[in-house]
Structure formats: C-alpha cells, structure tokens
Amino acid sequence: MLIELYDQREQAVRDAVMEELHRIESSQLRTCRHMEENLQQLSEVFSGYPSILDQRSLGNEIHSLETLIEVLYRDGCDHTILLPTKVIVGRSFIVAKFNFFGLLLYLCDRYESLAVHRKELQRIWEYAVFALLVEDVYQVIIERQGSYDPRIRRHAAVDLIHMWEYRFDQHVNEYAATIVELWRARKRIAPVFGTMLGTMELVGLSSLLPQGWYQFVADHGQDEEVMQALEEFIFGLVYEDIQHVRREMRDRNIPSLGREGLETMLRAESNPREINSTDPREMYRFFQRRSRRLVHRRIAGGPGPRRTLEEVFLAYLIEGSLEDPGSLTIPGADPGAGR
Numbered sequence: 001m002l003i004e005l006y007d008q009r010e011q012a013v014r015d016a017v018m019e020e021l022h023r024i025e026s027s028q029l030r031t032c033r034h035m036e037e038n039l040q041q042l043s044e045v046f047s048g049y050p051s052i053l054d055q056r057s058l059g060n061e062i063h064s065l066e067t068l069i070e071v072l073y074r075d076g077c078d079h080t081i082l083l084p085t086k087v088i089v090g091r092s093f094i095v096a097k098f099n100f101f102g103l104l105l106y107l108c109d110r111y112e113s114l115a116v117h118r119k120e121l122q123r124i125w126e127y128a129v130f131a132l133l134v135e136d137v138y139q140v141i142i143e144r145q146g147s148y149d150p151r152i153r154r155h156a157a158v159d160l161i162h163m164w165e166y167r168f169d170q171h172v173n174e175y176a177a178t179i180v181e182l183w184r185a186r187k188r189i190a191p192v193f194g195t196m197l198g199t200m201e202l203v204g205l206s207s208l209l210p211q212g213w214y215q216f217v218a219d220h221g222q223d224e225e226v227m228q229a230l231e232e233f234i235f236g237l238v239y240e241d242i243q244h245v246r247r248e249m250r251d252r253n254i255p256s257l258g259r260e261g262l263e264t265m266l267r268a269e270s271n272p273r274e275i276n277s278t279d280p281r282e283m284y285r286f287f288q289r290r291s292r293r294l295v296h297r298r299i300a301g302g303p304g305p306r307r308t309l310e311e312v313f314l315a316y317l318i319e320g321s322l323e324d325p326g327s328l329t330i331p332g333a334d335p336g337a338g339r
Contacts, residue, residue: 004168005039005097013120017104020113028107035100042093043168049086052165069157077139077160090167091132098128122278129280130183133287134176135160137310140291141318148315155318175317178212179310183283185209191235193257201234216316226312229305236286238293239304241266 006014021029050056055064068084075082105121108114138160142153159175185208191201206213220226228239235242248265249257290308297304 005036005043009120010101010124013117013124014104017107017114017117017121020111021107024111024113025107032100032103035096035103039093039096039100042089042096046086046089046093046167049084049089052084052086052161065158065161068161069154072142072157072160073145073153076143077135084164087164090164091135093167094128094132098125098132101125101128126184126187126280127180129284130180133183133284134179135163136287136291137179137308137314138163138176140308140311141315149319149322151322152315152318155322156314159318175314175321178210178317179314181209182213182310182313183280186233187280187283189234191259193235193259193262198231198234202230205234212317213313216313220312220316225305225307226309229307229309229312232290232305233309237266238290239297240293240302 004011018029018032021032052068053065055062057063071082077083080088101121101124105118105125108118108121138156141148141156142160144153163176185205188208189201189204202217206217231242232238237245245257245262245265248254254261287308287310293304294306294308296302298306
C-alpha cells in the first residue's frame with residue numbers, strides 16, 4: 001500500500017521550498033532528497049507490517065487488540081522489545097519527519113527567499129513533536145493501575161493503539177488535539193512571575209484555549225494537586241523550586257519578582273526554561289523534567305503534585321466523554337487546528 005508522506009499543507013510547503021532550493025542551492029537540495037528517500041523507506045516498512053488491530057495466530061499465541069491492551073496494562077509502553085515492531089517503526093518515522101521539516105525550517109533562516117515559508121514550517125515542526133509527546137501522556141494514564149476508573153485506562157489504551165495504527169492519518173483524536181492546543185498556548189505566554197500567584201499567566205493561557213479548558217478549571221479549581229500542577233506548567237518550574245522562591249520572597253520581604261531576580265534564587269539547572277521559544281523540543285524537555293520529578297516525589301513521599309497538568313486534563317476529558325458521550329466534541333478543539 002502506497003502511503004502519502006504529507007498532507008496537503010505539508011506537501012505544498014515542501015514543494016515550494018524544494019523548488020526554490022533547486023534554484024539557489026543544489027547541495028542542500030540533495031540532502032533534503034536523501035532525507036526524503038529515508039522517510040519513504042520508513043513508510044514502506046511501516047505499511048509492510050500487519051495491522052495491530054487485527055487478530056492473528058502465531059503458533060499457540062493469539063495477538064489481538066485485547067492482548068495488546070493487556071501488554072500495555074502489565075508492562076507499560078516504554079519497553080521497546082515488548083511492543084509490536086510497527087509501533088517502533090511508526091515512532092521512528094515521526095522523528096525522521098520532524099528532522100526533515102526541521103532542516104527545511106533551518107534553511108528558511110539561512111536563505112531570505114525561503115523566509116516566507118517559516119511560519120507554516122514552524123507549525124508542522126511543532127506538530128511532529130507534540131504528536132509524540134501526547135502519546136507519553138496517554139502512556140502515563142494507562143500505567144497508573146488503581147489510580148483511575150478502569151474504563152478511563154481502557155479508553156486511553158484504545159486511543160493510543162489507534163494513534164499507533166493510523167500514524168499516517170493527519171488528524172489526532174479530539175482529546176489529543178486539545179492537549180496539543182494546551183502546549184501551543186503555553187508556548188505563546190511568557191511568565192512574568194511577579195507575586196508568584198500566577199494570575200496573569202493563567203488569564204493569558206486561558207484566553208488561548210477552548211471552552212473545555214474553562215470547564216476543567218471550574219471543576220478542579222479547588223483541587224490542591226491540580227493547582228500545584230498548573231503552577232508548574234505556567235511558571236516553567238517544578239513544585240519544589242516554586243516553594244523555595246516563595247519562601248525566599250517572604251523571608252526577604254520581596255513583594256514582586258522578575259526573571260533576573262528569580263534566577264539569583266535558584267541553581268542554574270533549576271532556572272525556568274524558555275518554553276515559549278521556537279523550538280518545540282523545549283516543551284518535550286519541560287514535560288519530561290516534570291515527569292521525572294513526580295517519580296522522585298512519590299518515592300520520597302514529599303509534598304507536591306503526583307501528576308502533570310497534561311495527565312490530569314486528559315483524564316478529565318476522557319472521563320467526561322464516558323459520562324456524557326456528547327462531550328466528545330470540544331468547542332475549538334479541531335484535530336487539524338494550527339496545522
């Protein structure tokens with residue numbers, strides 16, 4: 001089966017950039033074509049593997065959607081050797097696609113005649129990273145045995161498996177689209193810190209998100225863990241560092257704080273990253289940094305959130321759809337939004 005590497009918007013910007021490279025820089029054109037050949041090969045390998053949704057007999061073993069869900073429940077999603085090869089190849093394809101469009105974006109900065117395509121390439125580049133990152137959020141929900149209603153975990157597992165199977169469908173489901181929009185909104189706000197209450201940051205973030213977000217905040221605004229996770233998200237700091245800064249402000253009688261003052265209170269490795277930078281990998285690092293700290297916090301039994309904001313929000317969206325199937329369509333959460 002021949003798989004299209006790009007959707008219409010991706011194809012259009014790819015064609016325009018390659019045509020201009022043919023005119024101005026043949027060596028870069030050859031590099032791009034070589035990367036594209038590798039992309040095509042990965043897509044062919046992906047399509048060569050059987051569907052992970054179908055039931056198949058391998059000797060005495062039966063492989064099906066249900067057995068794959070059992071594997072995810074028992075072993076999680078991090079163990080490469082326990083997952084279908086098709087899943088691993090699919091992730092490799094998305095990483096390769098990210099690098100291909102990252103190169104095109106780099107060339108837009110290098111050659112003035114390509115600059116007109118920068119905004120569109122930035123959206124495509126971001127989407128590739130966020131498409132992988134949203135899988136990590138699903139993964140955490142699936143692996144939290146005893147923390148969620150079994151229906152939520154199963155729904156998350158089925159969603160994730162369908163994302164793996166339909167890698168080349170250019171749309172994600174409604175829930176994933178909403179989480180992607182959350183990351184895109186966060187990239188557009190820069191924390192001002194100030195009194196460290198987060199009011200301005202929350203207002204700025206909320207103004208960029210659909211109605212489903214307002215309902216989430218209304219329903220969980222008094223939940224201590226959710227508010228702690230939200231503070232981590234909007235400040236770009238982990239809970240422990242936020243508390244340290246607040247203690248320092250109180251002890252030094254500092255009413256308001258800017259970025260420079262904040263940096264003097266924290267170790268270099270604790271300083272907030274520029275999540276609003278153009279590089280979407282910063283959002284990936286930001287999520288992983290908070291996730292690692294959650295693990296340490298649980299082991300040590302220390303205070304602070306046990307889940308990321310993204311996990312809590314995604315579980316909320318899934319739970320809402322189970323209670324009210326009509327809530328699946330979230331105003332403003334177009335799966336193709338921003339693409």
